[in-house]
Amino acid sequence: MGYKVMKEKHLQTGYLHWLLLFALLIGVQILHAQEDIYIDPNRGAKEFRKELIMNSNKVESIVGNWGIFGKVNHPYSGVWPKGTGHGHVHEMTILVGAEVTGIDGQTYHIISDSYGDFPDRAPDGTEYFWNPKPGYANDHRIYINPNTGEIDSTSLIATSTDKTTWPETWPGKDATWNGRWNGYFGKDQFMADQECIYVMDDFTNSEFPYYPFIADSTRRGLGLQCETRMFQWVHPLAEDQIFIHFQVTNVSDYVYDRNIYFGAFADTHPGGLGASDDDSGFDKKMDMVFAWDHDNIGVWTKYRDILPGYLAWKYLESPGFGDDGIDNDDDGLIDERRDNDAGEWIFGPVGDYGEPKWHWSGDEDGDWDPQVDDVGSDGIGPKDPNYDAPDLDGTEGNGKPDQGEPNFGKTDNDESDQIGLTSFYSPHYGSVYISNDEAIWNYIQPGVFETPAQNSNNLWIFASGPFLLERNQTERFSVCWLFGEDEREIYRNAVTSQRIYDNDYRFTKPPLQPTVKVVPGDGKITLYWDNIAERSRDPVYGYDFEGYRIYRGTNPQMTESQKISDAFGNIVYRKPIAQFDLKDGIKGLHPIAMGEELGEEYSSGIHYYLGDDTGLKYYYEDTDVQNGVTYYYAVVSYDKGYYPGMDDRNLVPMSPSESPFKFTYEYGELKEKSVNAVIATPNAPATNYKPGYTDADEYGNISKVNNSSATGSIKVKIVDPDILPDQNQFQVSFSHILNELGEITTKTYTIKNLTTNEVIFDSVEIPIDPATNAPVSSWNTPIFSGMILSFENKFPDFDIIKAVSGWSGDYKTNLIPEIIKSSQGTIPMNVAIEITDTLASHPFKKDYQVYFKVYDFYTNDSIPFFFSYDKNGDYKIGEGDQISLIAPTGTGKLVKAYKITFNAPTDPNVEVIDPQPGDVFYLKSDSPFKEGDLYQFTTFQSGLLEVGKEVLDKVAVVPNPYVVAASWEQESVLSGRGERKIYFIHLPAECTIRIFTQNGVLVKTIQHSGVASDGSATWDLTTDEGLEVSFGIYIYHIEAPGIGEKVGTFGIIN
Incomplete structure (x- = not known):
């Protein structure tokens, strides 16, 4: 099924409808009005430099708050796809160049940048760099790693996904912003899956005798302040991009009268660091520069089957001319601006955005709608989840557009007459240095479009300009960092990026990530998760949660699941090992192919599978596993997407999106994983282990405690026996509705821990079957206290x-x-x-x-x-x-x-x-659960059995003998042969393992005292001193207190 959603912007009225629908759907906004730009009096300094790894989609890269993207020799410098270690960028820096007159009367060309390779320095070593201003991040961050328990005090760039990175107060914001996210879209507005922010200035650039501040000779450079934000979305349409938004303010005492340029300098290596066959190109119409590896063969040693592909930087927004009488961006509007006020109520044209209409003159494209956009300048309206009160400045509900409201001024990207990409030069690496300001100035002049160094190690120098920058004026410069498997995909991603930008960065978001726990067992691994994702609200499509998918792999990239490709052979979706979705009639293949949202010509030909109306579950037992092998899992939540006829809202069609997951390794060590990602190794339990249990019958049925007439059943399923509370009694009760015919419908259930008096689930409504609009007859609870209850309700027939x-x-x-x-x-x-x-x-x-x-x-x-x-x-x-x-x-x-x-x-x-x-x-009749029906059961914790010495007979070493590398050994996530290890299995819960050479020399002592449910211990083939052992026969001795001892042998051979 195909639906023609929209064509190229300004060419068809279909796009107008698409854009206006997005504008009408959500009340989010950019906060920064021209007159409200906060000019930070603090001075940037090197001591405030911080870094962050952006990795909420397939792009994974280090960024620095002094204007760099990627970093010299860093393992996460423009990595794509995430987890492969395939770095595509040596380093990139923004640059601003201007022609000025020094105090000596001479003309100088000053380039403010932060490039770290062969940088521009003062004689005392001071770098002529952009530097971050203080106060925009938590300098005293304390983060406890949930994976390792280690305390991380690294101060990072403030990011929306980690509250520990936020400062106590935000510069330029009142106390109501304390503890809230300082979002591009408003206070505590989380439109992107990840967003970060920092502010920097160029005051340390003292290379030339130019003094931008009359009364302060210590602040140099061009006298510029730059707020930088980055965004990532996980939706497949945007998963290969990082969006970057710069807000440059002239805080100096001088005007830059069309003699200033805004651009970037980069050393890309699409085939990997050390490759010398880079090719580069540009597309002036698309405002994009791009690069690819000449033979499409990378130099990386890991994941060599993943080809280098393309990378690109695309201008989404550039400075505009609002007074030259020319329609620079070909949208039918002349000299539109984003720093004006509402103006007058007029009837007139709105360019390519529709027929002439009544609108405020300051809203040049006529898309501000008072019904949804008149939310005030603080960015929060009554429909937003964190709304607390109307704006104190009276802008909310005043009937006219104000700066900071949606679809007006700074929040409306169509209200700017942009000039786009004006130059691109790609010289051979080493032929031009960023420290040579004069050379850089010459290459950023309008009309310079040259790529002389093809099939070599080359550089990028590109810019947009010149433009006017008055005193205290702000210009915005937005780019998108793009990746793709081939030229076609990079262009499709470029179109997607432009659509997202043109709609003021409003894009669909996936549901929240469920929090997942894992229980390794003997020949099985059990996952369980919460239901927080089901309460997610998409900023465009509302409450659109649909289901859960489970992915599995034997490496952090879970390459085994990357099996579903589009019509062009690009891997797009993963194949789940299990899927659970709502019983809502929305199932099968989604009608909208990925990419079709942009128009039929951009369709990828691949449709997301929505499920089979199975009903939701909150646990999964994977029995297709091998003891001793380490497995990686992710449980992702996904939404319904949207398609014509789905409901009567008539929204923009959109293919489904799913929540992201990540495993972040640095130098082979796990540093971070998302809450919906887990790692587990199945093994047999300790030989004296007794798992937790309940007093339910052999089928798991719990008992009624009163003379209830209910004929349904409630079963308890133990998911995590080690966290069952000991001798805790739980009670289940219900409420019901009695209709006008006398029929009973179960309405809610409540579960209470009678021992602790804690209400676990309070009056939870029974899910509704969309086919009958009545409560379903069977459902499950989320996991609680290591177990789940399954209900089977019965109705009279x-x-x-x-x-x-x-x-x-x-x-x-x-x-x-x-x-x-x-x-x-x-x-x-x-x-x-x-x-x-x-x-x-x-x-x-x-x-x-x-x-x-x-x-x-x-x-x-x-x-x-x-x-x-x-x-x-x-x-x-x-x-x-x-x-x-x-x-x-x-x-x-x-x-x-x-x-x-x-x-x-x-x-x-x-x-x-x-x-x-x-x-x-x-x-006799079947009777549903109703008020007054009570069920109860008791839980008992895990423990240890009293066993004899004979249990030690089960102890074994695998593999035995050890030969080079066993099948279950995990390959190193970055490089090398991977971790060497052998397993001792079927151990008691507490024991000491001593390993000797044949000559009786003790080489290793291992204390096994892990959880009783894991009866295994590993040895990494190193001595107590950390030395690797040699090949040969080894003797092990196991001492288990209260049980006995055992001696055995194993071999290590080459």
Whole structure:
């Protein structure tokens, strides 16, 4: 199925609709109005330099807060794809160049940059660099690594994904911003999957006798301040990009009158550091420069099957001319600006953005909508999750656009007459140095487009300019760092990047990452996770969570899962080992192919698989594993995407996106992993290990503790036996709805720990089946205290009622009861009609008594009834008599539920025998869980068994003998042959392992005291002194306190 979503911008009205829909959907905004640009009085300095690894999608790179992207000789310098170690950039720096007049009257060309290779330095060694201003990050960061428990006090660039990097207060922000994210999109607004921020200045660039501040000769350079932000999205359409937004303010005392340029200097190596066959190109129409390896063969030793591909830098936003009377960006608008006020209410043209209309003159493209955009200058409106109060400046709801509101001024990227890429020069490495300001100046002049050094180690020098920069004026410069497998993909990614930028960086976000735990077992690995992802809200599509996928691999990149390619052979999606999705009717292949959102010509031909309406689960037991092998897992949440006809909102079609995951290694050591990523090695448990358990029956069913009529079942599944609390009693209860027909619908369940008095789940609503719009009959809880409960609810079925109801026990009568449903609904009732020899009960609202009683056989409570027909008038049940059972309804009225007629035998020759005292008729039905139903169970913690010495007979060494590298040894994540190790398996929970040479020399002592569920220990084939052992036969001695000792041998051979 194909849907033509949009064509090239400004060429078709379809794009207008796409853009306006995005503008109307969300109330997010850039905070920085021209008049509100914070000019930071503090001075940048080298001591405030910090770094950060951006790695929330496939691009993984070190960045520095002094204007660098990638870093000389760093292992994460422009790595793509993430985890491969394939660095594509030696280093890159932004540059700003201007022509100025020094105090000596001479003309100088000053280039402010931060390039670290052969840098420009003062005689005293001071670098003429951009330097970060203080206050934009936490200088006293304390982070406890959840993977290692180590304390990390490294101060990093402030990033949205790590609250420990945020400062206590933000420069230029009031106290309401304390503890909040200083987002591009507003206070505590997290539109991107990762965002970072820093501010720097060029005041240390004192190379030339130019003094930009009249009253302060110590602040030099060009007198510029630059706020820098970076963004990453994980959606497949944007997973190969880092977006970078610069906000450059002239804080000097002079005007730069169209004599200033904004660009970059880079040493790229698309084939890897040391490659000397770089090719470079440019596309002026796309405002893009790009590079590729000439023979498409990289120099990396790892993942050589992954080809170098392409990398590019694309201008998304550049300085504009708002006063030259020319439509520089060909959008039908002349001299639009982003630093103006609302202007006047006028009727007039809006360029290629639609027909003439009423709009504010300052909103040149006419897309500001007061219904959704009039949220005020602070960036938060009533529909935002962290909204607390209206703007103090009165801008919220004032009926006109203000700087900081969506789709106006700084937040509307279409309101700028941009000039784009104006130069690109790609010389041979070593022929031009960044320290040569005059040479760089010559190469950034408009119209210089040369690539003289092809198939060699070359450089990039590119810029946009010249432009006007008044005193205290700010210009914005946005680029996108792109990667792709080939030229076609790099162009498609460029189009995607431009679309995201053109929509003010508003892009779909995946659901939150679930927090995953892992339990290694014997021949199995169990994963379990929480349900936080189901509460995610997409800024465009709202609450659109759909399901979970599980990926597995034997390396951090999980290359085994990278199996699904698009129509052009590019690996796009991973193949999950398991998938669980909502029962909502949204299943199968998503109608929108990835890329089709941009137009049919950009379709990749690949559709995301949404699942099979399996229902959600919160654990997965993987039995397709081998003991001793280390496995990497990720549980990702994914959304529904959007397609025409999905609902009545008529939003922009979008293919689904899934939450990211990451394993970050530095020099072979795991430094970080995301909350939805785990690592586990299955092994047999300790031989004296007794796992935690419950008092449920052999099938896991827990018991009712009262006379409940519910016929459903609740089963407990132990997922993590080692965290079960000891002798804790849990209780399950319900609430229900009684409708106007008398039918019962289970509404909520509650689970309480009676021992601790903690309510685990409080009145959780039963999931709804979209096919019936009624609660589902089976569902699971999220994991709690190491276990999960599975519910199987039962509802009455009239055919089953008739089949299972009847006389019970040693009855004498031969009357045949006939059951007729009197109500439109099927009411759950479990009723006994017991014949008595004395008057036993009153029919409903009657003053006489009858010789039988009617009651609920679970609770013994009386059931109201009518004795509808008493043929003989003897107050006894006989041939032809009728009884009607009465039930309450949700309206407070009573209703006849069932009519029971006692008929004579079908054979007229058989003598009728009326019911005798002691005969009981039972009407039986399935009954759903309801208020008053209580179930309870008790948990018991894991422990150790008392065992004899014979358990040591199971101890073994694998592999034995050890030969070079065993199949389960994990290959090094960066380089080399990987870790050498052997396993001792089937160990008791506590023991000491001593390893000797044949001559009796002790080479290694291993204390095994891990968790009892893991009965294995590893040896890395090194001595206690850290030396590698030689080949030969070794003797091991195991001493287990309270159990015994064992001696054995193993070999290491070449």
